Amino acid sequence: xxxxxxxxxxxxxxxxxxxxxxxxxxxxVPTQLFPPFSGVVRALIELAAxxxxxxxxxxxxxxxxxxxxxxxxxxxAVGAASAYHRLTYGGVYPLIGLLxxxxxxxxxxxxxxxxxxxxxxxxxxxFMCSFPxxxxxxxxxxxxxxxxxxxxxxxxxxxxxxxxxxxxxxxALPHILSGLKVEAGMAWRTCFVTEMVAMSSGLGLLAMEAQxxxxxxxxxxxxxxxxxxxxxxxxxxxxxxxxxxxxRGAG
Amino acid sequence: MPSVSLxxxxxxxxxxxxxxxGDGELVTVMGPNGAGKTTLLNVVAGLVEYEGxxxxxxxxxxxVPPERRGxxxxxxxxxxxxxxxxxxxxxFGLRMRGFDRGEIGVRVEEALRLLEISHLRDRYPARLSGxxxxxxxxxxxxxxxxxxxxxxxxxxxxxxxxxxAMRSEIRRLVSEVGVTTLFVTHDWVxxxxxxxxxxxxxxxxxxxxxxxxxxxxxxxxxxxxxxxxLQNLLDCExxxxxxxxxxxxxxxxxxxxxxxxxxxxxxLAIPPEKVVITKxxxxxxxxxxxx
Numbered sequence: 001x002x003x004x005x006x007x008x009x010x011x012x013x014x015x016x017x018x019x020x021x022x023x024x025x026x027x028x029v030p031t032q033l034f035p036p037f038s039g040v041v042r043a044l045i046e047l048a049a050x051x052x053x054x055x056x057x058x059x060x061x062x063x064x065x066x067x068x069x070x071x072x073x074x075x076x077a078v079g080a081a082s083a084y085h086r087l088t089y090g091g092v093y094p095l096i097g098l099l100x101x102x103x104x105x106x107x108x109x110x111x112x113x114x115x116x117x118x119x120x121x122x123x124x125x126x127f128m129c130s131f132p133x134x135x136x137x138x139x140x141x142x143x144x145x146x147x148x149x150x151x152x153x154x155x156x157x158x159x160x161x162x163x164x165x166x167x168x169x170x171x172a173l174p175h176i177l178s179g180l181k182v183e184a185g186m187a188w189r190t191c192f193v194t195e196m197v198a199m200s201s202g203l204g205l206l207a208m209e210a211q212x213x214x215x216x217x218x219x220x221x222x223x224x225x226x227x228x229x230x231x232x233x234x235x236x237x238x239x240x241x242x243x244x245x246x247x248r249g250a251g
Numbered sequence: 252m253p254s255v256s257l258x259x260x261x262x263x264x265x266x267x268x269x270x271x272x273g274d275g276e277l278v279t280v281m282g283p284n285g286a287g288k289t290t291l292l293n294v295v296a297g298l299v300e301y302e303g304x305x306x307x308x309x310x311x312x313x314x315v316p317p318e319r320r321g322x323x324x325x326x327x328x329x330x331x332x333x334x335x336x337x338x339x340x341x342x343f344g345l346r347m348r349g350f351d352r353g354e355i356g357v358r359v360e361e362a363l364r365l366l367e368i369s370h371l372r373d374r375y376p377a378r379l380s381g382x383x384x385x386x387x388x389x390x391x392x393x394x395x396x397x398x399x400x401x402x403x404x405x406x407x408x409x410x411x412x413x414x415x416a417m418r419s420e421i422r423r424l425v426s427e428v429g430v431t432t433l434f435v436t437h438d439w440v441x442x443x444x445x446x447x448x449x450x451x452x453x454x455x456x457x458x459x460x461x462x463x464x465x466x467x468x469x470x471x472x473x474x475x476x477x478x479x480x481l482q483n484l485l486d487c488e489x490x491x492x493x494x495x496x497x498x499x500x501x502x503x504x505x506x507x508x509x510x511x512x513x514x515x516x517x518x519l520a521i522p523p524e525k526v527v528i529t530k531x532x533x534x535x536x537x538x539x540x541x542x
Contacts (some may be wrong), residue, residue, distance in 0.1 A: 148330035151298050154317040155324040156395060157347030166343075170334040248333055249377030 034174055035217040043217035044224065052206065057225065060191055060202040063119070064233075067126025068187040072134040072180055079138025080164050080172075089143070096135045104190045106128030112198055118180040122202070124196040129190040130183050137179025141172030183231035253308035253398050255431055260303035264290040266455040266469065269304075272399075277432040278460075279442040282452035283478055288435040289327070291452065292401040295311045295433060296322045308396055318347075323392030323400045323430070327407055329384055331376040332440040337387050338363070338372040344395030364396040365424065382413040386420075393428060406441065418444050439479065443467075451475050467518075483521040490516040507539050 017037050024036035029040060047053035082092035107128045108121075115124055145168050153167045169176075195204025203222050210218035255272040264287040272278045282288050293299040297317040304311050312320055323344075332340050341362050345355045363369040366386040377385060385405055392400060402421070406414045422445060425432055436442055442449045443463040450460045451471075459471035467484065470476035488501040490511070498511040502519050509516055 062512050146328070146330055148326045148328050149332065151293075151296070151317070152324055152326060152330045152391075153332075153343070153347075154298065155319050155320070155457050156344035156391070158343075159316070159318045162347065166347075167332060171332075173334070247375065249375040 005185055009070060013156070018248075030152050032214065033216055035220065039217045040220040040224065043215070044221035047206075047218060047221055051144045053221075053225070056206045060188075060195065060204070062127060063122040063202065064187050064191050064229075067191065068130045068184060070123070071127040071130025071187075072183065075131045075134025075136075076138045076169075076217050078131075079135040079176075080142055080169055083168065083172075084160070089139070092135075093139060096132055096139065099128075099132035101241050102128075102132075104186070105193050108194055108197055111242040117198055117200075122191050122200060125194045126187045126191050128187050133135030133179055133186075134176070135184050138169075138172060138176050140166050141175030141179075144175065145171040174241055174245055177237055178243070181234050181237035181241065184237055188230040188233065189224060253431060255399055255433070256304075256306040256309070257291075257295070258304040258306065260291070260301050260305070261295055262290065262294070262299060262301040264455050265294070265301070268452070268455070269459050270450055270457060270460065272431055272433060274308075275425075275429040275431055276448070277421075277434055277446045279434045279436060279446040279449045281436060281439070281442050281449055281478075283437065286452045287455040288437075288452055289403050292324070292403050292433060292435060295399060295401055296320060296324050297323075321398040322334060323395065323397030325388045325392050325402045325405050326399075327403045329388040329405070331384060331387055331391070336373050336375055336437050337368065337379070340376070340387055341390045341394045343391065348395060356494075358394055358396075362390040365393070365427070366390040366420075381409050382417060385409065385417055389421075389424070390468075393424070393430070397430065400430045402432065402434045404435055404437070404438070406438070414441075421445060439467075451478065455477055480520075481507070484525055485519045485521070487516050487519055505539075505541060 021037045024031060024034050024039070027034065035043070044053070060185045078092065079096075084090040099127040104125055107125055111121055111128075115121055142164075149167060149171065150163065153163055158166055191202070192204045192207075195202035196208050197204075198204055203226055207219050210216075210222065254274045254276075255270075257268055257270045260268040264528045268287075268291060269276070270280075280288050280291060281523070290299060294301045295305055296347070297305075297315060297320050297540070304313055306312065307320075332343065335343065338359060342355050342359045345358055350358070363372060366389060368383060368386045368390060371379065371383055376387065379387065389402075406417050409417060418441060421434070424430075425445075428537065434441075434445060436502045443483070447462060447468050448460060449463050451458050451466060453474045458475050459466055467479065470479060485502050490498045490500040490509075492498045492511060492515075493508070498509055498512055500509050500519060502514045507519065509519055
């Protein structure tokens with residue numbers, strides 16, 4: 001994921017941008033339809049300077065943070081609580097599996113009717129995007145904790161919730177974080193699509209507005225911002241996962 | 252420290268096991284793989300279901316859950332908490348039992364000192380050697396002052412010199428702390444060196460309990476002698492270490508070269524299948540030849 005990890009990664013990105021720039025300048029296609037990279041950067045600066053991009057960006061960011069925050073927190077809680085016992089595990093696992101199988105955007109029509117077209121809509125959709133996978137990752141992470149470790153913890157006096165908090169969750173943490181790393185990106189994508197379809201603000205709307213006035217450069221500028229945000233979130237979780245593994249001496 | 256009594260323990264792996272371990276005694280449980288040794292320890296810790304009764308100092312603990320039995324358990328895999336430092340691992344049981352911070356500090360330091368691992372306090376388990384991990388697991392089990400200590404083949408993954416060091420370490424600890432201990436192994440040397448009494452567990456049943464001498468010189472059943480794999484057992488008159496791994500042993504009028512661990516050889520077992528009677532000695536590789 002990380003560009004800086006290898007010079008080859010950085011070089012390939014730079015090469016792709018250069019190829020894009022040259023192709024757009026010399027291809028027999030109008031630059032309005034296929035703008036060069038420099039044109040997209042110009043559009044990005046323009047959108048930022050006008051205050052339009054920051055306004056919509058903040059909206060999207062808030063929806064992602066709230067929806068993803070709620071979904072992943074509840075996912076970890078449900079996963080951890082149900083992993084502890086055979087019965088709850090057996091009951092919850094198939095439900096989570098079913099929810100996981102539904103793409104989050106499939107909830108949009110239903111939630112439009114249930115919660116309306118307000119701020120609750122993207123938050124609810126992003127929640128449904130984050131909750132099942134996080135619960136699933138926590139559940140599988142918790143179940144993979146060494147049985148002997150749990151037995152020793154019991155003989156040392158840990159039981160029930162304390163056992164989960166002190167041993168099960170910390171042991172499952174790398175597993176949970178690698179799930180969150182993927183799901184943070186998904187949350188941005190899902191929010192973007194919801195905004196395209198049903199919202200009157202946010203990056204998704206900005207892209208749709210640009211499309212209606214044939215501003216391909218602005219569409220691509222919004223896409224770049226989306227990609228960068230997505231990348232930044234995943235990177236943060238990856239850093240966290242790595243630092244935990246390194247601290248424990250396993251990285 | 253309490254005595255431990257097992258009365259007619261039965262479950263999926265054990266069939267009517269009874270055993271007495273005296274106050275502060277170390278009893279070794281020996282047996283082949285799959286004999287039920289680990290299950291026996293799990294029964295004492297309350298970690299698996301069973302019929303029969305476990306008594307600490309004559310009081311049944313069958314209804315006491317593992318969290319409250321006060322057992323120190325060192326499993327074969329050691330199962331150190333990899334997300335905690337050595338200090339936190341050793342403090343875990345004390346924290347769970349609600350000791351105050353000052354008391355925890357004192358007891359953890361004491362356990363670290365006892366196991367000579369004070370310098371490792373801030374390390375995570377992944378950064379420890381096999382022998383160090385071993386010591387941490389034992390310190391963790393001992394810190395909360397358990398009523399009974401259960402050690403499940405704790406030396407399995409160690410090289411032979413670390414094993415030797417850990418054997419003497421356990422001997423020292425048991426005499427210093429005086430904790431009632433059940434020690435599971437399939438290594439005869441460990442059993443002989445560590446314990447006054449050995450219980451031989453085969454196929455879920457205890458076939459013999461006695462001193463190492465008793466067990467080795469008069470195996471109670473054919474299964475015991477088969478498990479021990481000891482035949483033609485000879486007393487040695489004198490022995491002299493000739494190199495790190497070999498000793499010259501005077502035995503039944505013969506001088507025999509025998510493998511040793513740098514220690515005096517007192518008894519020698521000669522498996523019959525290793526004895527070859529031939530007219531001509533061919534090639535090398537013969538350890539001892541007699542004409």
